Amino acid sequence: MNLFQLRAFDAVAREGSFTGAAKRLFISQPAVTGHIKALEEYYQIPLLRRTARRVEVTEEGARLAAITRSIFGLVDEAQALLEANRQLLTGRLEVAADGPHLVMPLIASLRARYPGITVNLRLGNAQETLAALLSEHADVAVLTEVEPRNGLHLQPLGESRICALVPAQHPWATQSEGIQLEQLNEVIMVLREPTSTTRRTFDEACLAADVQPKVLLELDSREAVTEAVAAELGIGVVSSMEVSPDPRVRAIPLQGDGLVNHHLLGCMERRRSLRLIQAFFELAP
Known part of the structure; x- marks a missing residue:
């Protein structure tokens, strides 16, 4: 089955004329006529009746038009959907x-x-x-x-810096300029799991600087680290982009090499x- 021929027939049935169909499909009128003629000859069935004023569908043509209207109506819907996506409307x-x-x-x-x-x-x-x-x-x-x-x-x-997370009453809490990574040597800490990107960056910086904190807890979320620090179980680390307002804790920039993500x-x-x-x-x- 030739879909170009079906599309031409559908356009003529909708418009009621070959001229209207040609404009609808953006092709020439002889091209529309040729498609319809080929369709009727191949299936040996009259689909259109030409009158002095317009083109009418035959009984069989009306049954076919009901089908093609559904087919190409869905095609038009698909085109509208795709065009809306292309224009970012949906x-x-x-x-x-x-x-x-x-x-x-x-x-x-x-x-x-x-x-x-x-x-x-x-x-x-x-x-x-x-x-x-x-x-x-x-x-x-x-x-x-x-x-x-x-x-x-x-x-x-963008980039972020690793910060120490300390309780609000900790002596370091007022050091807004930051603390040196070396100050965390032998300090009790509560950290994310080793697969955490923040934890991995911190561990690599500590290894390079020969700093050995004492890891008391390993936790699976930033929220858990914050709660542990607020409970004064140890010092945590957090990315500067992930610091949330919490009056119980303070984020203090860590100074040293390799502490940027x-x-x-x-x-x-x-x-x-x-x-x-x-x-x-x-x-x-």
């Missing part, structure tokens, strides 16, 4: 992030500029976020300290030209 973006602090302003900017876009955000640790992106369960991801690799497009998003916005290289993904990258500072 659409859905799957976003993954290893923390809420950088990604939330980006989502807010996207929603302000393109209010028809729906965003699904999944938060996880660094490994989970990268895995979601690589498996294409996420369209874009906010990542920390990710090494370049084939097939992955990365754009710098680099944050990136990533997507799969082969998908970076998709309009919605491009729009999200354009919002990055």
Whole structure:
């Protein structure tokens, strides 16, 4: 079955004339006539009746027109949907992030500029976020300290510094200029699990500086670290981008080498030209 012929017949049935059909399809009138003639001859059935004023469908033509109206009505709906996505009037973006602090302003900017876009955000640790992106369960991801690799497009998003998290009444709490990493040697600490990016950066800096803190607790969330510090179980560490207002604790910058984390916005290289993904990258500072 030739869909071009069916499309021409459908246009004539809708418009009631070959001229109207030609304008609807942006082709010449002889082309429309040729398609209809070929369709009628192939199936040996009259579909249209020409009168002095207009073109009318035959009984069989009316039955076919009911079918083609449904077929090409769905095609028009599909085209409208795709065009709306291309113009970012509608659409859905799957976003993954290893923390809420950088990604939330980006989502807010996207929603302000393109209010028809729906965003699904999944938060996880660094490994989970990268895995979601690589498996294409996420369209874009906010990542920390990710090494370049084939097939992955990365754009710098900013950097943060590792801070010591201390109880509000701790002697270091007033040292806004920061403390030296060496001051944490032999200090009792409560830290995230070793797979945490913040913990890994801190451990590598301590190893390079020959600093050996005493790790009392290993916890699986930033919130748990904050609660442990507030309970005076030890000193914690936190990224400067993840400091939340809490009168019970203070974040003090750590001074030393290797205490900076680099944050990136990533997507799969082969998908970076998709309009919605491009729009999200354009919002990055």
